[in-house]
Amino acid sequence: MTDLPLVPAGQRVPLPAEFDDRLRARLAELDEASDVHAQGQRPVNTTRSYAADWKTWTAFCETFHIPPTAATRGTLRAFVDFLWNREKRAYATIDRKLAGVTVTLRQQYRVVVDPTATKAARELLKDYRKEAEEAEEPARGRGKAPAMRLDDLRRIVALCGTDIFGIRDRAMLLLGFSIAARRAELAGLRLRNIRDDANGLLVDIRVSKTDPRTVPVPFAKDPDACPVRAWKEWQTAAQILDPNMHAFRRIHHTGSVQPQGLSPQRAGDLITAAGLRAGFEELFTGHSVRSGMATEARRKGKDRKAIAAITGHKDGSKVLDGYMQIVDQWDENDNALIGLL
Incomplete structure (x- = not known):
C-alpha cells in the first residue's frame, strides 16, 4: 500500500471517476491479490459448491442463449423460475446458487451484480415457497438430518x-x-x-x-x-x-x-x-x-x-x-x- 499516491493535507479527495491510470492499475492488482487470498481461505467444500453453482448457471444461460455475464433482474428471476418450476430444486439450494453465481461473476469476470437484481430474484423465490406452503406441497430437499442420540x-x-x-x-x-x-x-x-x-x-x-x-x-x-x-x-x-x-x-x-x-x-x-x-x-x-x-x-x-x-x-x-x-x-x-x- 505504500506506493499508492497519498492525498496531501487540505487537498480535495479525488472521486473514483477521477483516478488516473496508475492508481486504477494498482487497485486492480490489489483486487486480484485479495481474491487469491480469499480463495485460499475459503473451505474446499464452499469452493466446490460455487463451482457447481456456476455450472448450473452456464447450463441455464446456454439453454436460453444468454451470455453468462448478463446477470440482470430479468435473467436472475428467470434462473429462479427455471430451478424452482422446471428442475424442482429446494429453496435453500436455489438461494445458495444465486450467491455462488454473484460471487463467481465478481471474482472471475469483474462483474458486480446489481444488489437490487439479486434482491428481486430472492423475493420471487420467497413467493414461490409461500405459494407451495399454502398449497401444502411437500417440503423440498433432504430435510433436517436426524440427530444421533x-x-x-x-x-x-x-x-x-x-x-x-x-x-x-x-x-x-x-x-x-x-x-x-x-x-x-x-x-x-x-x-x-x-x-x-x-x-x-x-x-x-x-x-x-x-x-x-x-x-x-x-x-x-x-x-x-x-x-x-x-x-x-x-x-x-x-x-x-x-x-x-x-x-x-x-x-x-x-x-x-x-x-x-x-x-x-x-x-x-x-x-x-x-x-x-x-x-x-x-x-x-x-x-x-x-x-x-x-x-x-x-x-x-x-x-x-x-x-x-x-x-x-x-x-x-x-x-x-x-x-x-x-x-x-x-x-x-x-x-x-x-x-x-
Whole structure:
C-alpha cells in the first residue's frame, strides 16, 4: 500500500471517476491479490459448491442463449423460475446458487451484480415457497438430518469393529460428536489441531463455515465411548506423526493408511455407513453427530451458551433453536400442557 499516491493535507479527495491510470492499475492488482487470498481461505467444500453453482448457471444461460455475464433482474428471476418450476430444486439450494453465481461473476469476470437484481430474484423465490406452503406441497430437499442420540452413538461405535477401519470410524464418530462437527470440519482437522491436555484434548476447529473455535474434550466415564481414548488409539494405529497431515485419512482396501485426508463428502458417507451397519433404518448424515450433541447436551440441562461454545452458533441462532426445540417441547417450563391436564 505504500506506493499508492497519498492525498496531501487540505487537498480535495479525488472521486473514483477521477483516478488516473496508475492508481486504477494498482487497485486492480490489489483486487486480484485479495481474491487469491480469499480463495485460499475459503473451505474446499464452499469452493466446490460455487463451482457447481456456476455450472448450473452456464447450463441455464446456454439453454436460453444468454451470455453468462448478463446477470440482470430479468435473467436472475428467470434462473429462479427455471430451478424452482422446471428442475424442482429446494429453496435453500436455489438461494445458495444465486450467491455462488454473484460471487463467481465478481471474482472471475469483474462483474458486480446489481444488489437490487439479486434482491428481486430472492423475493420471487420467497413467493414461490409461500405459494407451495399454502398449497401444502411437500417440503423440498433432504430435510433436517436426524440427530444421533447418545444411545444411537454407543450402539454404532460398539459395532464399528476392531480393524483399522473400525478404529478410524469409532474415533471420527466420537470426536465428531464431542466437537459438534460438521462433516467439513471433521475432514479439515489436522494433527496440529488436536492437542493433548491433562483433562483430555483441546481441538482447534479452523476449517469451518463459521468462526474458528476451540473445544475442550474431556475423558468420558465410559471408556468404550470415550473420544479421547478413541482418538489416541487411532493416532497410534495410523501412525499419525506429521502435524500438518490430516487427522482422519483414507484407508486402502488392504488396510494401509493413506496420506490423503478424507473429503467432506466421504466423512459424511462413513458416518452414514456406520449407522447402516448398526441396523438403523434412518440415514444418519455428517450433520447428525452435530445435532445429536446439541440435543443431548440440552437434555442434560446444559446452558445454551455452553452448548453454543461447542457448536459455534451465535446467540439467538435459529438453527440452535431448532436443536433446542427437540428437547424443550417436553420441558415443563416450555410445554404448557405438562401438569395442566
